[in-house]
Amino acid sequence: MNMMTLWHISGWEFAALALAALLVGFSKTAVSGANTISLAVFAAILPARASTGILLPLLIAGDVLAVLTYRRHAHWPTLWRLFPAVAVGVVIGTLFLMWADDGIVRTSIGAILLLMTGVTLWRRRRESEGADDAPDAVTTSAGRLKARSYGVLGGFTTMVANAGGPVMSMYLLSAGFRKLGFLGTSAFFFLIVNVSKVPFSAALGLIDTRSLLLDATLVLFVAPGALLGRWAVHRINQRLFDRLVIAATVVGGLQLLVG
Template sequence: MDTIINEWHLSAAGFAALACAALLVGFSKTAVSGANTVSLAIFAAVLPARASTGVLLPVLIAGDVLAVLTYRRHAHWPTLWRLFPAVAAGVVAGTLFLLWADDAVMRTSIGVILLVMAAVTVWRRRAAGREDEPDTVTTRSGRLKARSYGVLGGFTTMVANAGGPVMSMYLLSAGFRKLGFLGTSAFFFLVVNVSKVPFSAGLGLIDGRSLVLDAVLAVFVVPGALLGKWAVHHIDQRLFERLVIAATVVGGLQLLLA
């Protein structure tokens, strides 16, 4: 443990913050998809912004696996198949962006993405409260919506692991209820995040040093996922989402002003 802390030049408080962020990843994957934007802000604040995306990705995959095991029976595969091609295009665009972005650009980009995602979440909450019939993926407008959200989700998840709020807004606007939402989201992010590993490794964002830190942080994902599985049936989600939005805005501003 001391070796890892020294190798990454972490303080005790910094490591504790990463551990809490990993726990929140597990919680978000089984309770409130998109809440891990707070974890993104913590990782980018404690670690170098560029390196933080590579360290966070395996932690997210650990959470995805737990979410799939929990909600695997509730996934809607027709929606997933329509999203994946557009997401692939977004991931490629994000990879090209990462080829030239340095640490300062990455920090600014992550901060901007966090603020945009907070705005997206507010929009999602208001759209979910409307009484209009949502577009489905079988209509022309629904297919266009899937492609648009897919490209944006692929880009944001590749650049900053921040595709959660984008996909959350899409799934809710498409009329998904809680369990269908969680099951579809779980499989979506497991497939997308695993597909990002070769790109991230090729860019030097994932290596042996980062994986050792991931192995330690993954331990904290499990209790977070168990807590989320319990909380999804008890939590006041409206209040929680407001807290997540506030924390995301603070994290984004912190990165932009640092």
């Protein structure tokens, strides 16, 4: 893969990448799934395939900060129920990336963003009040099928486009998680899943020394975003921010599809 494009980034493009990195940190500690905007920015400025590998270490940095913030609120039975299906989705996503060229990946990212926006809107129409901070494990056949379905889709979307956030958000909310349980469980989920993706991304050539040098610069913006999210999580007007995130995601997805 030709990575030389990384060294021809203009000042405005770097500023946009830095803002997207800050949003990564913010999304990990405040509004899960908001980093779909970051995904659109990275894929619009950088080669689409390269963007997924460059964004991955930044997501891991944000995951570490989220785990440090919400580690006491994770619900491990839910995590263990999801991981096997997620592994299947990651393998499927890896095979897809081995076959797809940059144009197909770019179009796929745009389509995934629009699909996840539709999923999010559908979920909000059906959303009911949450249950406890840490719900009991679902042991029914329907519950296991639901976990497997979301797990495979989440694994595929997170491998292909780092866009598993909306899928997992819908699953956790439908399982009855409230804010802190949601953030704690998703923090551990994405830290483990994103770290497990590193060998696959490296084998595909999506992570190399040059991409990590860019990450070393951009990661400086993740921590301030995480701190901002931690401060804002109890103060933010969630409804307004969600609408802005959805609008920005739609714009980003359309740009990738027609670009």
